[in-house]
Amino acid sequence: MIGMWTLFKKEILRFWKVSFQTVAAPVITALLYLLIFSHVLESHVQVYPGISYTAFLIPGLMMMSLLQNSFANSSSSLIQAKVMGNIVFLLLTPLAYWEVFLAFLAAAIIRGIVVGGCVWLVSLFYIDLPVAHPFLILAFAVLGGGMLGALGIIAGIWAEKFDQMAAFQNFIIMPLSFLSGVFYSIHSLPPFWQKVSHLNPFFYMIDGFRYGFFGTGDIDPTVSLAMVAVSFLALSVLTLQMLKSGYKLRG
Amino acid sequence: MSPAIHIEQVYKSFGPLQALKGINLTIEQGEFFALLGPNGAGKSTLINLLAGLLRPTSGRLSVMGHDVVTEYRQARQLLGVVPQELVFDPFFNVREMLRFQAGYFGLGRENDAWIDEVIESLGLADKAHTNMRRLSGGMKRRALIAQALAHRPPVLVLDEPTAGVDVELRQMLWAFIKRLNREGHTIILTTHYLEEAETLCSRVAMLKQGEIVALDSTENLLNRVPGKNLRLRLAPSHLPSTLHPMLRANEGDIWTLALSEAAQIEFVLAELRAADVRIEDMQLIEADLEDVFMEIVRA
Numbered sequence: 001m002i003g004m005w006t007l008f009k010k011e012i013l014r015f016w017k018v019s020f021q022t023v024a025a026p027v028i029t030a031l032l033y034l035l036i037f038s039h040v041l042e043s044h045v046q047v048y049p050g051i052s053y054t055a056f057l058i059p060g061l062m063m064m065s066l067l068q069n070s071f072a073n074s075s076s077s078l079i080q081a082k083v084m085g086n087i088v089f090l091l092l093t094p095l096a097y098w099e100v101f102l103a104f105l106a107a108a109i110i111r112g113i114v115v116g117g118c119v120w121l122v123s124l125f126y127i128d129l130p131v132a133h134p135f136l137i138l139a140f141a142v143l144g145g146g147m148l149g150a151l152g153i154i155a156g157i158w159a160e161k162f163d164q165m166a167a168f169q170n171f172i173i174m175p176l177s178f179l180s181g182v183f184y185s186i187h188s189l190p191p192f193w194q195k196v197s198h199l200n201p202f203f204y205m206i207d208g209f210r211y212g213f214f215g216t217g218d219i220d221p222t223v224s225l226a227m228v229a230v231s232f233l234a235l236s237v238l239t240l241q242m243l244k245s246g247y248k249l250r251g
Numbered sequence: 252m253s254p255a256i257h258i259e260q261v262y263k264s265f266g267p268l269q270a271l272k273g274i275n276l277t278i279e280q281g282e283f284f285a286l287l288g289p290n291g292a293g294k295s296t297l298i299n300l301l302a303g304l305l306r307p308t309s310g311r312l313s314v315m316g317h318d319v320v321t322e323y324r325q326a327r328q329l330l331g332v333v334p335q336e337l338v339f340d341p342f343f344n345v346r347e348m349l350r351f352q353a354g355y356f357g358l359g360r361e362n363d364a365w366i367d368e369v370i371e372s373l374g375l376a377d378k379a380h381t382n383m384r385r386l387s388g389g390m391k392r393r394a395l396i397a398q399a400l401a402h403r404p405p406v407l408v409l410d411e412p413t414a415g416v417d418v419e420l421r422q423m424l425w426a427f428i429k430r431l432n433r434e435g436h437t438i439i440l441t442t443h444y445l446e447e448a449e450t451l452c453s454r455v456a457m458l459k460q461g462e463i464v465a466l467d468s469t470e471n472l473l474n475r476v477p478g479k480n481l482r483l484r485l486a487p488s489h490l491p492s493t494l495h496p497m498l499r500a501n502e503g504d505i506w507t508l509a510l511s512e513a514a515q516i517e518f519v520l521a522e523l524r525a526a527d528v529r530i531e532d533m534q535l536i537e538a539d540l541e542d543v544f545m546e547i548v549r550a
């Protein structure tokens with residue numbers, strides 16, 4: 001237990017020591033999106049009746065920041081340790097593969113929630129955001145952060161160089177998060193793209209999370225919750241399998 | 252009492268390359284053991300197999316009776332490894348790093364006193380709050396050794412601990428490691444500085460292209476070759492054919508002859524005089540592990 005707890009603490013400190021880059025910077029990015037999109041679209045777009053576009057946008061931006069930062073935490077920690085070589089200090093320890101998994105996962109979730117939470121706090125200055133189902137919000141935050149944390153571990157194990165990691169981020173994480181309905185309701189898309197969106201697990205995370213605030217969304221939140229939970233479990237099993245086998249870590 | 256290290260029929264291949272070809276080796280608790288061999292012999296590979304950083308293609312390895320694959324938790328708990336490369340975590344300072352490292356091994360605050368002792372003994376006290384990134388090479392090497400010791404392992408493996416380290420630090424490291432050995436730690440080191448192994452280690456294994464070519468006490472190995480070397484600078488640089496059986500090495504006008512006893516010097520001098528070869532310089536040197544090594548590698 002102490003071993004796993006220590007790794008968790010180290011992973012938390014690792015981002016907290018550079019919180020200017022790891023928390024402040026992504027919060028500012030989210031706020032820039034908020035400023036620009038709400039300014040341009042506020043008077044033109046209304047997605048749900050009685051909900052302003054700015055209000056609609058905020059949970060989406062929170063979730064997007066949460067997901068990207070959960071991913072960034074585990075993936076950057078692993079790729080840095082691999083490139084620098086200090087991954088050996090972890091590999092030399094008696095920590096079991098599942099302990100490494102849980103420690104990295106928990107730290108990733110926390111980083112995501114800290115960044116998402118900061119976006120929410122700052123947005124309170126702009127707008128009064130309702131909170132219809134707090135537990136749903138929390139459930140999506142934890143599962144979403146966990147799913148991307150696991151994906152970050154997978155990417156961190158797989159990538160051997162920083163540019164491979166950048167490719168993973170640019171060609172998988174970014175498109176999935178931008179095409180998930182952060183900035184629009186997928187109902188405004190042509191039917192074909194609506195179908196495509198339903199294949200994107202990020203869509204369920206964003207929609208369910210938003211439902212938690214407004215009590216309304218594109219689809220039933222229990223469906224979203226189930227989709228997110230299943231995706232999270234599937235990725236976790238894959239991650240655990242990779243860690244257990246020593247894939248790319250123990251030759 | 253189970254041996255500190257037991258290695259049985261270990262093979263390791265990297266694709267087509269056979270890095271280790273059937274290694275058998277037992278190291279008892281309390282030994283000060285050296286693993287010698289030229290670059291690429293497979294020393295690091297063997298250590299990485301012990302540490303669980305690599306997995307054997309076949310064969311078994313254990314640390315104090317615990318198999319490094321099936322009982323990896325116990326095996327790693329008992330083993331401290333100083334890697335060959337100067338790796339470090341750039342986010343933390345020395346003391347933080349050591350506490351984390353001990354924490355991974357399940358040790359909490361109660362271990363802090365030991366960590367301070369390690370910091371002190373390795374001369375890291377005034378660097379304890381310095382970020383790992385800002386340490387000089389020598390200091391990083393010390394921190395690396397401290398890290399391997401953070402969880403107080405009974406078996407300590409050092410992979411080329413003195414590569415690229417200045418003389419003063421080398422002396423200091425050896426004094427420290429000797430003390431650990433006296434206090435009961437089993438020490439295993441790899442090096443290609445043979446004189447290091449010669450003065451420190453009680454037993455030596457020589458590795459060549461993935462095979463153990465010699466395994467004996469340092470004393471026995473030193474007795475294997477004729478006791479002394481006679482190094483001569485000759486003018487003209489020519490060795491009479493009668494002396495060729497004694498030739499060990501030749502570089503330019505420096506000729507090194509192996510003597511089994513000091514009395515042979517007279518014979519050498521007589522032969523040189525007869526051949527009209529002048530001696531410009533002469534040195535009598537004790538044979539060392541390097542000679543043993545050259546002898547064995549040549550064989």
Ligand SMILES: Nc1ncnc2c1ncn2[C@@H]1O[C@H](COP(=O)(O)OP(=O)(O)O)[C@@H](O)[C@H]1O
Nearest residue numbers: 251265270288289290291292293294295296297
């Ligand atoms: N990860 C690896 N992949 C491929 N070849 C390797 C790897 N590690 C070591 N080798 C090869 O195995 C041989 C033994 O290397 P090593 O154990 O590092 O030797 P030493 O430590 O004795 O210098 C060398 O030929 C080296 O190139």
Ligand SMILES: [Mg+2]
Nearest residue numbers: 294295296335
């Ligand atoms: Mg080596």
